[in-house]
Amino acid sequence: MFDSLSDKLERAFKVLKGQGQVTEINIAETVKEIRRALLDADVSYKVAKQFTDTVKEKALGQNVINAVSPNQLMVKITHDELAKLMGGGMADINISGNPAVILISGLQGSGKTTFSGKLANYLKTKKGKSPLLVAGDVYRPAAIDQLHVLGEQVGVEVWSDKENKNPVDIAKQAVIHAKSKGHNVVIIDTAGRLAIDEQMMNEIEQVKKAVNPQETLFVVDSMTGQDAVNTAKAFNDKLDFDGVVLTKLDGDTRGGAALSIRTVVDKPIKFVGTGEKMEALDIFYPERMADRILGMGDVVSLVERAQEQYDEEEARKLQKKIAKNQFDFNDFMSQIAQIKKMGNVKDLMGMIPGVGKAMKDVDIDDDAFKGIEAIIQSMTPYERENPKSLTGSRRKRIAGGSGTSIQEVNRLIKQFDQTSKMMRMMGDKKKMAQMMKNMP
Ligand code: GDP
Numbered sequence: 001m002f003d004s005l006s007d008k009l010e011r012a013f014k015v016l017k018g019q020g021q022v023t024e025i026n027i028a029e030t031v032k033e034i035r036r037a038l039l040d041a042d043v044s045y046k047v048a049k050q051f052t053d054t055v056k057e058k059a060l061g062q063n064v065i066n067a068v069s070p071n072q073l074m075v076k077i078t079h080d081e082l083a084k085l086m087g088g089g090m091a092d093i094n095i096s097g098n099p100a101v102i103l104i105s106g107l108q109g110s111g112k113t114t115f116s117g118k119l120a121n122y123l124k125t126k127k128g129k130s131p132l133l134v135a136g137d138v139y140r141p142a143a144i145d146q147l148h149v150l151g152e153q154v155g156v157e158v159w160s161d162k163e164n165k166n167p168v169d170i171a172k173q174a175v176i177h178a179k180s181k182g183h184n185v186v187i188i189d190t191a192g193r194l195a196i197d198e199q200m201m202n203e204i205e206q207v208k209k210a211v212n213p214q215e216t217l218f219v220v221d222s223m224t225g226q227d228a229v230n231t232a233k234a235f236n237d238k239l240d241f242d243g244v245v246l247t248k249l250d251g252d253t254r255g256g257a258a259l260s261i262r263t264v265v266d267k268p269i270k271f272v273g274t275g276e277k278m279e280a281l282d283i284f285y286p287e288r289m290a291d292r293i294l295g296m297g298d299v300v301s302l303v304e305r306a307q308e309q310y311d312e313e314e315a316r317k318l319q320k321k322i323a324k325n326q327f328d329f330n331d332f333m334s335q336i337a338q339i340k341k342m343g344n345v346k347d348l349m350g351m352i353p354g355v356g357k358a359m360k361d362v363d364i365d366d367d368a369f370k371g372i373e374a375i376i377q378s379m380t381p382y383e384r385e386n387p388k389s390l391t392g393s394r395r396k397r398i399a400g401g402s403g404t405s406i407q408e409v410n411r412l413i414k415q416f417d418q419t420s421k422m423m424r425m426m427g428d429k430k431k432m433a434q435m436m437k438n439m440p
Contacts, residue, residue: 002255002293008037009078009294016071022059030074031056042225042256047085047263055081079290085259086286091243091268094214095129099178101186101211105204105235106219108192111247111273113143115219116189117150118273118281123185124156132183134174135160136167136207137191147189154278157183167191167203168210175211188213196234205238216241217270220257222249228257229264236265247273250280258289327420329376329384336369374402375412387416 012033019026031052038048058077059070068076094100102119106112116133123129133151135158137143144160151158159174171188178186190207193200208216218241220228228246235241244261249272261269269284314334321327376384378401383389390398390413399406 002041002253002258005037005041005255006293008040009034012037013071013074013078016069016074019070022062022070022073024060026070027056027059027074031059034078038259041254041259043259044226044229044256044264047260050263051081051085075294079294082259082290082293083286085262086284086289087262087268088286090283090285091270093217093243093270095123095127095185097214099132099175099184099186100215101175101188101213103188103190103204103208103211103213103216104219105190105216105239105241106192106245107196107221107231108194110192110219110221111245112192112219113137113146113150113189114276115217115245115247115271115273115281116147116187117154117156118278119271120151120156120185120187121154121278122281123187124154129185130183131156131185131187132174132178132181133158134171134186134188136170136188138165138167138170139191143189143191150278157181168206171207171211186211196231201234201238208239215243217243217245218267219245219247220261222246222253222255222257222272223251225254225256226260229260232261232265232267236267241267243268243270245269245271245273246284250274255293322420325420328387329379329416332416332419333373333376333384336372371402371404371408372412375399375404375409378402387413387420 012030015030015033016022016026034055035048035052038051039045043051055074055077058081059074062073062077093102095102104112104116104119120131120133123131133147133156135144135147141162144162148158148160159170159177161170161173164170164173167190174188175186177183188207188211190204191200216239218232218235218239220232222228224231232244244265244267246258246261246269249258258269258272261267269286272282272284274280274282318327318331321331375398378398379390383394383398395409395413396406399409402409
C-alpha cells in the first residue's frame with residue numbers, strides 16, 4: 001500500500017542524513033522532495049503545498065533537541081502532519097438509535113454494495129447488532145441479486161422489492177420492516193451512476209430526507225486519485241455526508257485520495273476496504289496509516305520519547321554549565337539517568353549529547369551503567385563537582401569503594417573528559433558543524 005510514496009518520502013529524508021542541524025537550505029531541499037512525492041501520489045497541488053509549508057515551518061521553528069538528528073526530527077514532523085492531514089483521531093460510526101439508519105452513497109463501481117455487506121458483517125460480528133440490508137438500486141436488478149448473495153454470505157437479512165421503482169418508498173418500507181422484526185441497524189445501499197448525475201443526486205437526497213439517517217457514508221474508489229476527491233466534493237455539497245469509505249486500498253493505489261479527501265471535504269475517513277472478501281474491512285486510524293506510509297515507526301517513537309524526556313529548563317542549565325566549563329560528574333550522572341528513563345538503552349545511546357558517543361566502546365546492555373554509577377557514587381561531593389581533583393590515590397579509593405578496578409575508574413574518567421570536550425564543542429555551533437561534516 002502506497003509503496004511508491006513511502007519510497008519517495010524515505011528518499012526525501014535522506015537529504016538530511018549526516019546534517020548537524022536544520023537550516024533554511026537543507027529543509028528547503030527536503031521539503032521540495034516531500035512535495036514532489038505527494039504530487040506523484042496524486043495529492044492535489046494545494047494540499048501538497050499546504051502540507052509542506054506546515055512541515056517546513058514546524059521544522060524551522062523546532063527548538064532542535066540535541067538528542068535527535070534533523071533527519072529523525074523531520075520524519076517525526078512529517079508523520080504527525082500526515083496523520084493530521086488524514087484527520088488526526090479515529091472517527092467512529094454512529095449507530096445509536098433504534099433502528100440506526102445508515103445510508104450508503106457513491107458512484108457505480110466504487111464498492112458500495114460490497115461495503116454494505118462488509119459493514120453488515122462488521123456490525124453483526126463485532127458490535128453484536130442485528131442489521132437489515134436494503135437494496136435501494138431500483139435500476140439494476142443485478143445489484144439487488146448481488147446484495148442478496150452478500151447477505152446470505154454474512155447471514156444478514158436483505159430487504160428488496162423488484163416491483164417497486166421508488167427508492168424513497170423502498171427505504172421507508174424497509175425501516176418499518178426492520179422495526180417490526182427487531183433489526184437495530186438498517187443499511188441502505190443506493191443506486192450509483194458512472195459519473196455525477198443530477199437525477200441520481202436528487203434521488204438519494206430525497207431518500208436521505210425521508211429516512212433521516214444517523215449516518216450517511218460516501219464510498220469512493222481510492223484508485224481514482226484526484227477524481228475521488230472531486231466526486232467527494234460533489235456528493236458532500238449535496239448530501240453533507242458524515243464520513244468517507246475508501247475502497248480498494250489493497251490495490252495499486254498511490255495514496256492521493258486518502259491524503260487529500262479530509263482537507264477538501266472536511267469529513268473523516270471512517271473505513272477502508274482492503275479486498276473483495278467480506279472480512280476485508282478496516283476501521284481507519286490516521287496515525288496507523290501515517291505509520292504505514294512512512295514505515296519508520298521506530299524513529300517516530302524514538303523522537304517522541306526524547307521529546308517527552310526533554311526538559312527545557314534542565315537543558316538550558318546544562319548549556320550554561322557547559323559554556324562555563326563547569327560540566328561535572330553530577331551532570332554526567334543525571335544524563336545517564338535520563339537515558340535510563342527512556343527505556344531500551346541500546347536504541348537510545350546516540351540520543352543524549354556526548355554521553356552516547358563517549359561510551360560507544362562500552363558493550364551496552366541495561367546493566368551497563370551499573371559500574372559507572374557505582375564509581376560516581378563512590379566519589380565525594382567535592383570530587384564530583386571537581387573532576388580535576390581525582391588524583392591517583394583518590395582513584396584507588398573510589399575503585400575499592402565501588403567494587404571496581406582502577407582501570408575501570410580510569411576509563412570512566414577518560415570518557416568523562418571526552419564527553420566534556422564534546423559538549424563544549426556542541427556549545428560552539430561552528431566547531432559543531434565542522435565536526436558533523438567530518439562524520440561518516
Ligand atoms: P458498487 O457498484 O458501488 O455497488 O460496487 P461493487 O460493490 O459492486 O464493487 C465493484 C467491484 O469492486 C466489485 O468487483 C468488488 O468486488 C470490487 N471491490 C469492492 N471493494 C473492494 C476492495 O476493497 N478491494 C478490492 N480489491 N475490490 C473491491
